[in-house]
Amino acid sequence: MEKGFVVQLxxxxxxxxxxxxxxxLNGNKTNEKLYSLILKAIEFLKEKRTGLPISKKLPIYNYYSEKYGITNLFMIKLTKGSRGFYTNVSGGQMKILQIILEVEEEHKNYEKKGHY
Known part of the structure:
Protein backbone atom coordinates (compact mmCIF):
# COMPACT_ATOMS: atom_id res chain seq x y z
CA MET A 1 0.00 0.00 0.00
CA GLU A 2 1.29 3.46 -0.93
CA LYS A 3 1.91 6.15 1.66
CA GLY A 4 -0.38 9.16 1.48
CA PHE A 5 0.70 12.77 1.78
CA VAL A 6 -0.98 15.20 4.18
CA VAL A 7 -0.34 18.92 3.71
CA GLN A 8 -0.13 21.08 6.84
CA LEU A 9 1.09 24.53 7.81
CA LEU A 25 -13.22 39.61 6.29
CA ASN A 26 -12.91 43.14 7.67
CA GLY A 27 -12.02 44.58 4.26
CA ASN A 28 -8.29 44.97 4.94
CA LYS A 29 -6.43 43.71 1.85
CA THR A 30 -2.91 44.64 3.02
CA ASN A 31 -1.73 41.01 3.17
CA GLU A 32 -3.85 39.64 0.33
CA LYS A 33 -0.79 38.77 -1.78
CA LEU A 34 0.79 36.76 1.04
CA TYR A 35 -2.52 34.96 1.62
CA SER A 36 -2.75 33.98 -2.05
CA LEU A 37 0.85 32.70 -1.95
CA ILE A 38 0.07 30.53 1.09
CA LEU A 39 -2.93 29.06 -0.74
CA LYS A 40 -0.79 28.52 -3.84
CA ALA A 41 1.80 26.59 -1.77
CA ILE A 42 -0.95 24.41 -0.27
CA GLU A 43 -2.43 23.70 -3.70
CA PHE A 44 1.03 22.91 -5.13
CA LEU A 45 1.54 20.12 -2.60
CA LYS A 46 -2.04 18.85 -2.79
CA GLU A 47 -1.45 18.31 -6.52
CA LYS A 48 1.30 15.85 -5.46
CA ARG A 49 4.01 18.01 -6.97
CA THR A 50 7.44 18.26 -5.39
CA GLY A 51 9.67 21.22 -4.70
CA LEU A 52 13.40 21.51 -5.21
CA PRO A 53 15.49 19.85 -2.49
CA ILE A 54 17.74 22.26 -0.59
CA SER A 55 21.26 21.03 0.19
CA LYS A 56 22.14 20.65 3.86
CA LYS A 57 25.37 22.52 3.06
CA LEU A 58 23.55 25.79 2.31
CA PRO A 59 23.09 28.48 4.99
CA ILE A 60 19.33 28.68 4.31
CA TYR A 61 19.04 24.98 5.27
CA ASN A 62 20.81 25.75 8.55
CA TYR A 63 18.36 28.59 9.26
CA TYR A 64 15.33 26.27 8.91
CA SER A 65 17.08 23.39 10.67
CA GLU A 66 17.81 25.55 13.71
CA LYS A 67 14.38 27.20 13.76
CA TYR A 68 12.22 24.11 13.12
CA GLY A 69 14.47 21.11 13.85
CA ILE A 70 13.96 19.69 10.34
CA THR A 71 15.95 16.95 8.61
CA ASN A 72 15.01 17.87 5.02
CA LEU A 73 13.98 21.03 3.19
CA PHE A 74 12.31 21.75 -0.13
CA MET A 75 11.61 25.00 -1.96
CA ILE A 76 8.56 25.83 -4.09
CA LYS A 77 8.85 28.58 -6.68
CA LEU A 78 5.46 30.31 -6.30
CA THR A 79 6.03 33.37 -8.51
CA LYS A 80 9.06 35.06 -10.05
CA GLY A 81 10.29 36.38 -6.69
CA SER A 82 8.34 34.45 -4.04
CA ARG A 83 9.13 31.07 -2.54
CA GLY A 84 7.60 28.56 -0.16
CA PHE A 85 9.66 26.24 2.04
CA TYR A 86 8.44 22.89 3.34
CA THR A 87 9.67 19.70 4.97
CA ASN A 88 8.50 16.09 4.86
CA VAL A 89 7.94 14.30 8.18
CA SER A 90 6.76 10.75 8.84
CA GLY A 91 3.18 10.71 10.07
CA GLY A 92 3.12 7.00 10.85
CA GLN A 93 3.24 3.94 8.62
CA MET A 94 0.74 5.13 6.05
CA LYS A 95 1.29 8.87 5.71
CA ILE A 96 3.89 11.56 5.24
CA LEU A 97 3.23 15.06 6.53
CA GLN A 98 4.29 17.85 4.21
CA ILE A 99 4.62 20.85 6.50
CA ILE A 100 4.83 24.26 4.85
CA LEU A 101 7.18 26.17 7.13
CA GLU A 102 7.21 29.65 5.60
CA VAL A 103 6.18 31.57 2.50
CA GLU A 104 8.31 34.52 1.42
CA GLU A 105 6.80 37.23 -0.77
CA GLU A 106 10.09 38.61 -2.02
CA HIS A 107 13.50 37.24 -2.93
CA LYS A 108 15.26 39.61 -0.51
CA ASN A 109 13.42 38.05 2.46
CA TYR A 110 14.81 34.57 1.93
CA GLU A 111 18.17 35.93 0.77
CA LYS A 112 18.66 37.27 4.31
CA LYS A 113 17.94 33.85 5.82
CA GLY A 114 20.39 32.21 3.45
CA HIS A 115 23.03 34.93 3.84
CA TYR A 116 23.21 35.40 0.06
Missing part, protein backbone atom coordinates in the same frame (compact mmCIF):
# COMPACT_ATOMS: atom_id res chain seq x y z
CA UNK A 10 3.62 25.19 10.55
CA UNK A 11 1.91 26.63 13.66
CA UNK A 12 3.49 30.02 12.89
CA UNK A 13 2.26 30.05 9.28
CA UNK A 14 -1.18 28.78 10.31
CA UNK A 15 -1.47 31.74 12.69
CA UNK A 16 -0.46 34.16 9.93
CA UNK A 17 -3.02 32.62 7.57
CA UNK A 18 -5.89 32.90 10.07
CA UNK A 19 -4.94 36.49 10.93
CA UNK A 20 -4.99 37.43 7.25
CA UNK A 21 -8.36 35.72 6.81
CA UNK A 22 -9.71 37.88 9.64
CA UNK A 23 -8.24 41.01 8.02
CA UNK A 24 -9.81 40.12 4.67
Missing amino acids: SPELFKVKTEIESEL
Whole structure:
Protein backbone atom coordinates (compact mmCIF):
# COMPACT_ATOMS: atom_id res chain seq x y z
CA MET A 1 0.00 0.00 0.00
CA GLU A 2 1.29 3.46 -0.93
CA LYS A 3 1.91 6.15 1.66
CA GLY A 4 -0.38 9.16 1.48
CA PHE A 5 0.70 12.77 1.78
CA VAL A 6 -0.98 15.20 4.18
CA VAL A 7 -0.34 18.92 3.71
CA GLN A 8 -0.13 21.08 6.84
CA LEU A 9 1.09 24.53 7.81
CA SER A 10 3.62 25.19 10.55
CA PRO A 11 1.91 26.63 13.66
CA GLU A 12 3.49 30.02 12.89
CA LEU A 13 2.26 30.05 9.28
CA PHE A 14 -1.18 28.78 10.31
CA LYS A 15 -1.47 31.74 12.69
CA VAL A 16 -0.46 34.16 9.93
CA LYS A 17 -3.02 32.62 7.57
CA THR A 18 -5.89 32.90 10.07
CA GLU A 19 -4.94 36.49 10.93
CA ILE A 20 -4.99 37.43 7.25
CA GLU A 21 -8.36 35.72 6.81
CA SER A 22 -9.71 37.88 9.64
CA GLU A 23 -8.24 41.01 8.02
CA LEU A 24 -9.81 40.12 4.67
CA LEU A 25 -13.22 39.61 6.29
CA ASN A 26 -12.91 43.14 7.67
CA GLY A 27 -12.02 44.58 4.26
CA ASN A 28 -8.29 44.97 4.94
CA LYS A 29 -6.43 43.71 1.85
CA THR A 30 -2.91 44.64 3.02
CA ASN A 31 -1.73 41.01 3.17
CA GLU A 32 -3.85 39.64 0.33
CA LYS A 33 -0.79 38.77 -1.78
CA LEU A 34 0.79 36.76 1.04
CA TYR A 35 -2.52 34.96 1.62
CA SER A 36 -2.75 33.98 -2.05
CA LEU A 37 0.85 32.70 -1.95
CA ILE A 38 0.07 30.53 1.09
CA LEU A 39 -2.93 29.06 -0.74
CA LYS A 40 -0.79 28.52 -3.84
CA ALA A 41 1.80 26.59 -1.77
CA ILE A 42 -0.95 24.41 -0.27
CA GLU A 43 -2.43 23.70 -3.70
CA PHE A 44 1.03 22.91 -5.13
CA LEU A 45 1.54 20.12 -2.60
CA LYS A 46 -2.04 18.85 -2.79
CA GLU A 47 -1.45 18.31 -6.52
CA LYS A 48 1.30 15.85 -5.46
CA ARG A 49 4.01 18.01 -6.97
CA THR A 50 7.44 18.26 -5.39
CA GLY A 51 9.67 21.22 -4.70
CA LEU A 52 13.40 21.51 -5.21
CA PRO A 53 15.49 19.85 -2.49
CA ILE A 54 17.74 22.26 -0.59
CA SER A 55 21.26 21.03 0.19
CA LYS A 56 22.14 20.65 3.86
CA LYS A 57 25.37 22.52 3.06
CA LEU A 58 23.55 25.79 2.31
CA PRO A 59 23.09 28.48 4.99
CA ILE A 60 19.33 28.68 4.31
CA TYR A 61 19.04 24.98 5.27
CA ASN A 62 20.81 25.75 8.55
CA TYR A 63 18.36 28.59 9.26
CA TYR A 64 15.33 26.27 8.91
CA SER A 65 17.08 23.39 10.67
CA GLU A 66 17.81 25.55 13.71
CA LYS A 67 14.38 27.20 13.76
CA TYR A 68 12.22 24.11 13.12
CA GLY A 69 14.47 21.11 13.85
CA ILE A 70 13.96 19.69 10.34
CA THR A 71 15.95 16.95 8.61
CA ASN A 72 15.01 17.87 5.02
CA LEU A 73 13.98 21.03 3.19
CA PHE A 74 12.31 21.75 -0.13
CA MET A 75 11.61 25.00 -1.96
CA ILE A 76 8.56 25.83 -4.09
CA LYS A 77 8.85 28.58 -6.68
CA LEU A 78 5.46 30.31 -6.30
CA THR A 79 6.03 33.37 -8.51
CA LYS A 80 9.06 35.06 -10.05
CA GLY A 81 10.29 36.38 -6.69
CA SER A 82 8.34 34.45 -4.04
CA ARG A 83 9.13 31.07 -2.54
CA GLY A 84 7.60 28.56 -0.16
CA PHE A 85 9.66 26.24 2.04
CA TYR A 86 8.44 22.89 3.34
CA THR A 87 9.67 19.70 4.97
CA ASN A 88 8.50 16.09 4.86
CA VAL A 89 7.94 14.30 8.18
CA SER A 90 6.76 10.75 8.84
CA GLY A 91 3.18 10.71 10.07
CA GLY A 92 3.12 7.00 10.85
CA GLN A 93 3.24 3.94 8.62
CA MET A 94 0.74 5.13 6.05
CA LYS A 95 1.29 8.87 5.71
CA ILE A 96 3.89 11.56 5.24
CA LEU A 97 3.23 15.06 6.53
CA GLN A 98 4.29 17.85 4.21
CA ILE A 99 4.62 20.85 6.50
CA ILE A 100 4.83 24.26 4.85
CA LEU A 101 7.18 26.17 7.13
CA GLU A 102 7.21 29.65 5.60
CA VAL A 103 6.18 31.57 2.50
CA GLU A 104 8.31 34.52 1.42
CA GLU A 105 6.80 37.23 -0.77
CA GLU A 106 10.09 38.61 -2.02
CA HIS A 107 13.50 37.24 -2.93
CA LYS A 108 15.26 39.61 -0.51
CA ASN A 109 13.42 38.05 2.46
CA TYR A 110 14.81 34.57 1.93
CA GLU A 111 18.17 35.93 0.77
CA LYS A 112 18.66 37.27 4.31
CA LYS A 113 17.94 33.85 5.82
CA GLY A 114 20.39 32.21 3.45
CA HIS A 115 23.03 34.93 3.84
CA TYR A 116 23.21 35.40 0.06
